[in-house]
Amino acid sequence: MNSSDFKIGLLKSYGYLSGYIDQADFCIYNKALGTHNFGKAQTDAYVQASEIVKLINQKNQLVDLSNVLTNALNGLTEEERKLLVLRYVKGQVAGDVMVKLGLTKGKYYVRANKALENFEKHLKYDGVDEEWFKESYSKKPWFRRLINFANDK
Numbered sequence: 001m002n003s004s005d006f007k008i009g010l011l012k013s014y015g016y017l018s019g020y021i022d023q024a025d026f027c028i029y030n031k032a033l034g035t036h037n038f039g040k041a042q043t044d045a046y047v048q049a050s051e052i053v054k055l056i057n058q059k060n061q062l063v064d065l066s067n068v069l070t071n072a073l074n075g076l077t078e079e080e081r082k083l084l085v086l087r088y089v090k091g092q093v094a095g096d097v098m099v100k101l102g103l104t105k106g107k108y109y110v111r112a113n114k115a116l117e118n119f120e121k122h123l124k125y126d127g128v129d130e131e132w133f134k135e136s137y138s139k140k141p142w143f144r145r146l147i148n149f150a151n152d153k
Helices: 003-035 045-074 078-089 094-101 105-125 130-138 141-152
Strands: none
Touching: 003 045, 003 078, 003 105, 003 130, 003 141, 045 078, 045 105, 045 130, 045 141, 078 094, 078 105, 094 105, 130 141
């Protein structure tokens, strides 16, 4: 994964993070119901508690990543933020983004590259770079599945 892929991958996954967080809350709730014998399966309390803690940790990691990405996007100019959100978070094709923002092809690509550079600067300011991401997230199978899903869209 090169630096551009890393930034674009984060932007593409950003639009899905709130849904993943909601899904984690739902799973935590259902696991908690199981501790009160409201669930179908009877498992011991230690197993149930460890599964709940694991889900809570995953949810917290998603919340942390969402906050980092939100901060980086908020540090951009309004035009940069719109361009990146339309293109990568919402997945619109470059031509549609150009029309919506009233940009020529040349201006679009210059501004898109500059917006990605500025996005990366804001990420680095918060201590986020490709190596941090690999260590903190992308080595985790549960997170790779989420990112792969987002990047396939």
